């Protein structure tokens with residue numbers, strides 16, 4: 394491509410990187426204080442809405458699911474009407490307004506803000522991800538590494554947000570916290586507007602009849618159909634993975650609070666700090682893991698996206714084995730608590746798994762989805778990951794009766810079984826991709 398590059402990637406990638414980094418900053422920042430604001434008493438110096446825990450958790454569950462469910466109409470809007478680039482712009486505006494409205498201290502403002510954010514994330518998140526893929530040609534070796542870079546941007550935002558927005562919101566004033574999240578989003582939108590010059594060839598609306606190789610308006614070709622089938626099958630592993638991984642905010646969070654000895658080097662680690670660990674690990678090991686997979690490919694070994702996703706799910710499963718070991722320690726130790734190192738190890742393995750699944754899946758979708766459904770399929774992926782979040786919630790509830798040891802062992806067995814199943818069928822499933830997942834050495 395004749396586009397301007399920086400460090401081997403089109404400059405547009407860095408525009409999308411910073412836009413998404415700030416968008417995630419606003420999303421995770423607001424998310425970090427949402428439940429605290431809802432449940433804070435109205436009589437406190439920094440007053441909240443005074444809700445009970447159950448109602449607050451319920452709203453939180455709906456909210457975190459809806460942002461991803463709205464990715465489906467967000468994707469459709471891009472495919473059918475606006476193209477990805479304009480839909481991201483629209484989403485960004487909705488998010489800016491939503492966050493600014495939340496900074497006002499009024500109940501109407503709260504609901505309006507939440508709705509605008511749900512709509513904004515739905516419009517922005519799937520389409521900005523599809524645009525990353527759009528910067529690369531079919532078969533370009535750089536596509537996967539671009540998604541790793543993009544994913545690190547996501548996690549820089551996700552890491553600093555709970556610390557900054559969390560501090561300002563919790564210690565000073567909730568609405569200042571929401572306002573700070575909004576400033577982050579404004580910066581993201583400014584980067585995006587400024588960076589339009591680097592995004593000329595990507596994310597534009599393409600009417601169906603003008604898409605190469607698609608003479609029929611609605612019908613898919615046999616190859617496109619096969620690719621859709623394999624994408625939809627891969628969504629099963631996506632639910633299994635996120636269902637396990639997203640125990641972090643719920644079950645694992647409560648477990649860390651109640652049953653883990655959180656003293657390290659003489660300091661007691663606040664439970665909520667562990668919530669920043671995922672993002673921290675992604676930033677640290679994102680590049681090494683991508684490098685590992687490149688070396689693996691260079692050795693001529695199996696490196697299809699589905700294979701990586703299978704391996705990632707197995708590794709995530711082993712994280713739960715560490716947690717099961719922690720559960721054994723709690724039942725035998727005198728104070729009924731287990732070492733924090735189990736937890737640190739479990740989160741580490743979960744992130745090793747995540748990096749072999751999440752950025753890989755984003756890239757995989759942009760390679761496989763027929764052009765006319767590109768954004769829709771990306772939206773569907775986020776919706777499915779949203780369902781994974783819900784599954785995680787159910788598993789957490791089940792643990793209240795079954796006990797943690799049983800649940801941790803079950804999740805371990807489930808992840809390993811599903812991961813291995815995928816690995817066993819990789820060759821067959823790969824045929825259905827018709828070479829779309831194969832990297833070609835392109836002339837530079």
Ligand code: GLN
Pocket residue numbers: 417461547751775778779
């Ligand atoms: N943590 C990632 C993000 O915020 C992935 C989210 C997901 O796929 N559900 O973008």
